[in-house]
Amino acid sequence: MRIVTGALRAQFEMTRRDMMDVYWILLIPFFSLIFTAIMLHSGRVDLVGYALVAPLLIAIGQMGFYVASELLARDRWMQTLELVVASPAPFFLVLATRISLISSVGLVGFAESWLIARFGFGIAVPVHHPGVLLVTLLATTGASTGSALVLAALFGLARDVRTLQNTVTYPMYVLGGVLVPATYLPEWLQPLSRLVFLSWSADLLRDSLQAPTPSDVALRVGAIVGLGLVSGAAGAVLLHRMLDHLRQEGTLGIT
Numbered sequence: 001m002r003i004v005t006g007a008l009r010a011q012f013e014m015t016r017r018d019m020m021d022v023y024w025i026l027l028i029p030f031f032s033l034i035f036t037a038i039m040l041h042s043g044r045v046d047l048v049g050y051a052l053v054a055p056l057l058i059a060i061g062q063m064g065f066y067v068a069s070e071l072l073a074r075d076r077w078m079q080t081l082e083l084v085v086a087s088p089a090p091f092f093l094v095l096a097t098r099i100s101l102i103s104s105v106g107l108v109g110f111a112e113s114w115l116i117a118r119f120g121f122g123i124a125v126p127v128h129h130p131g132v133l134l135v136t137l138l139a140t141t142g143a144s145t146g147s148a149l150v151l152a153a154l155f156g157l158a159r160d161v162r163t164l165q166n167t168v169t170y171p172m173y174v175l176g177g178v179l180v181p182a183t184y185l186p187e188w189l190q191p192l193s194r195l196v197f198l199s200w201s202a203d204l205l206r207d208s209l210q211a212p213t214p215s216d217v218a219l220r221v222g223a224i225v226g227l228g229l230v231s232g233a234a235g236a237v238l239l240h241r242m243l244d245h246l247r248q249e250g251t252l253g254i255t
Contacts, residue, residue, distance in 0.1 A: 003089045007097035021102065024062035028109045031055040032116035035179060040121060048123050049209040052113040054179040056205070057140070057198055059109025061178075064144035065151060065169040067102050071095065072152045072242075085243060092236050096149060103144040107137055125209060132217055133208040136201055139221050143197040143228030149235025153242045177202050197227040 015021040035051035072095070075081035085091050117123045127133055151168065175182065175189065176198025185193060193199045200223045207214035214220075 003093055004097050006089075007094045008101055011098040011101050015102065015105075021067050022105065024059060024066065025105060025108050025112070028055045028059045028112045029116055031058055032113040033120060036117055036121055036123075045123065048117055048121075049125050049206060050179060052110070052117055052125050052209070053202055053205045055113045056106075056109040057176065057178040057202060058173065059112075060103060060106030060140055060144050061169065061173065061176075061198065063106035064099065064103040064148040065172070070152075070155060071098055071102075073155045091243070092149075092239055095152065095239065096145060096232070096235075099148045099152065100141070100145045103148060104141050106144070107141065110137070127209060128211050129208040129214060132204060132214055135217075135221055136204040136208065136224070139224040139228070140197065140201040143201070143224050143231070146228040146230070146232035146235060147197070150231050150238060153235055153238035172196055172198060175199065181206075194223075195227070197224050197231075200224045200227075 032051065032055045035054050036048055039045070039047045039051045072081065075084060084094060087094075114125060117125050173179075175185070175193045176196045177183075177185070177193060178198055181203065182190060182193035182199045200220050204214065204217070204220050204224075
């Protein structure tokens with residue numbers, strides 16, 4: 001427990017001192033304005049909830065896929081990776097804790113999107129099923145952490161992190177149906193979208209804002225959690241191999 005607390009405290013202090021860590025949170029209101037304006041201009045007030053869900057998932061995704069996935073690359077650049085690896089604390093646990101904190105910051109996107117709709121456009125989007133909303137947000141944050149672990153291991157070896165980030169992340173938003181449901185994708189892409197946790201999250205979040213009772217909630221939340229666990233396990237394996245590679249190359253100084 002002390003390891004988790006220490007990692008959380010250390011990452012909080014680093015994030016507090018680096019505004020670039022919250023850069024995407026500052027951009028979310030603009031996404032909300034654009035998406036909500038599109039729905040209203042199309043005469044679809046009933047779809048404003050879609051405009052609320054999309055910025056939220058983008059916020060969680062960007063905090064995980066962009067900010068959190070850069071932690072290893074940043075540690076290598078600042079030459080602190082060796083110190084973290086050499087410490088007695090399990091490296092995977094420390095990194096996963098740091099990433100989970102950053103990913104959870106993306107939850108602020110929900111409040112931002114809701115406030116934009118309420119005070120920017122005068123539309124109060126009701127949350128008919130707050131329990132479903134809360135559970136889905138927690139599961140989504142966990143799945144984002146798992147995905148970020150995979151990306152962190154890959155980016156830790158990359159020279160051009162930004163290009164890889166742009167290549168990997170934006171297709172996930174399309175496949176995840178964060179704004180337009182994945183059911184509108186070409187039929188051959190729809191099975192692939194089910195492998196992206198964002199598609200399950202987007203559908204559940206939209207259902208939580210609608211009056212009808214969502215169906216198969218446990219199954220759908222389980223899919224999000226399951227995909228998160230699979231990606232987390234893959235991230236653990238990749239991190240181990242990444243560290244072995246750095247040791248063999250002689251670029252991991254202390255260990």
